[in-house]
Amino acid sequence: SAVISQKPSRDICQRGTSLTIQCQVDSQVTMMFWYRQQPGQSLTLIATANQGSEATYESGFVIDKFPISRPNLTFSTLTVSNMSPEDSSIYLCSVVDMFGTDTQYFGPGTRLTVL
Amino acid sequence: AQSVAQPEDQVNVAEGNPLTVKCTYSVSGNPYLFWYVQYPNRGLQFLLKYITGDNLVKGSYGFEAEFNKSQTSFHLKKPSALVSDSALYFCAVRDLNDYKLSFGAGTTVTVRA
Numbered sequence: 001s002a003v004i005s006q007k008p009s010r011d012i013c014q015r016g017t018s019l020t021i022q023c024q025v026d027s028q029v030t031m032m033f034w035y036r037q038q039p040g041q042s043l044t045l046i047a048t049a050n051q052g053s054e055a056t057y058e059s060g061f062v063i064d065k066f067p068i069s070r071p072n073l074t075f076s077t078l079t080v081s082n083m084s085p086e087d088s089s090i091y092l093c094s095v096v097d098m099f100g101t102d103t104q105y106f107g108p109g110t111r112l113t114v115l
Numbered sequence: 116a117q118s119v120a121q122p123e124d125q126v127n128v129a130e131g132n133p134l135t136v137k138c139t140y141s142v143s144g145n146p147y148l149f150w151y152v153q154y155p156n157r158g159l160q161f162l163l164k165y166i167t168g169d170n171l172v173k174g175s176y177g178f179e180a181e182f183n184k185s186q187t188s189f190h191l192k193k194p195s196a197l198v199s200d201s202a203l204y205f206c207a208v209r210d211l212n213d214y215k216l217s218f219g220a221g222t223t224v225t226v227r228a
Binding site for chain 2 (some may be wrong): 001008031033041042043044045048058063092096102103104105107108109111
């Protein structure tokens with residue numbers, strides 16, 4: 001399976017600021033996704049990161065708040081903009097590889113705390 | 116629309132006893148079903164999946180799951196639980212034509228020595 005890394009692993013930020021999270025995969029993948037896991041909650045899909053085009057956002061998530069880039073088949077970023085304490089969550093990227101295994105693999109996550 | 120229900124917030128078992136974590140699903144077409152495990156301060160680790168074929172699926176760390184179409188269930192099982200199996204377990208579903216996963220609320224498993 002693909003090896004996925006995320007940077008930073010954790011951060012503590014002040015409200016009103018923005019944080020960009022990076023997701024790097026060691027091989028080319030077909031699909032990349034960003035999920036949010038709020039404290040004590042399950043995972044919620046934020047968006048599908050599309051290579052070379054705008055991300056596809058799920059209901060309740062907008063590009064102005066969560067801009068996403070995917071410049072190539074191995075890298076994506078998620079920015080959490082104008083943060084508030086409600087944005088404190090774990091953010092995870094996930095990938096589907098090129099070999100049609102249908103399995104989605106997850107990165108280690110970025111634990112964000114907003115004060 | 117697709118959804119997953121994990122009816123138990125917590126499951127407590129003694130080490131060496133069988134472990135079962137329940138999951139039921141709803142999806143419009145044929146389901147693709149997954150189990151993931153999350154250890155404290157870690158990301159999600161893939162355990163096993165059902166796509167098609169045998170209803171009994173074997174996965175990592177001695178876990179298995181049984182797909183039951185009539186009951187729309189995909190319960191996770193382990194014949195003999197270990198203390199190290201203590202973690203948060205998520206069931207997830209997607210349909211054939213969409214890679215987006217829908218997750219259950221998660222079940223916290225505690226295995227006591």
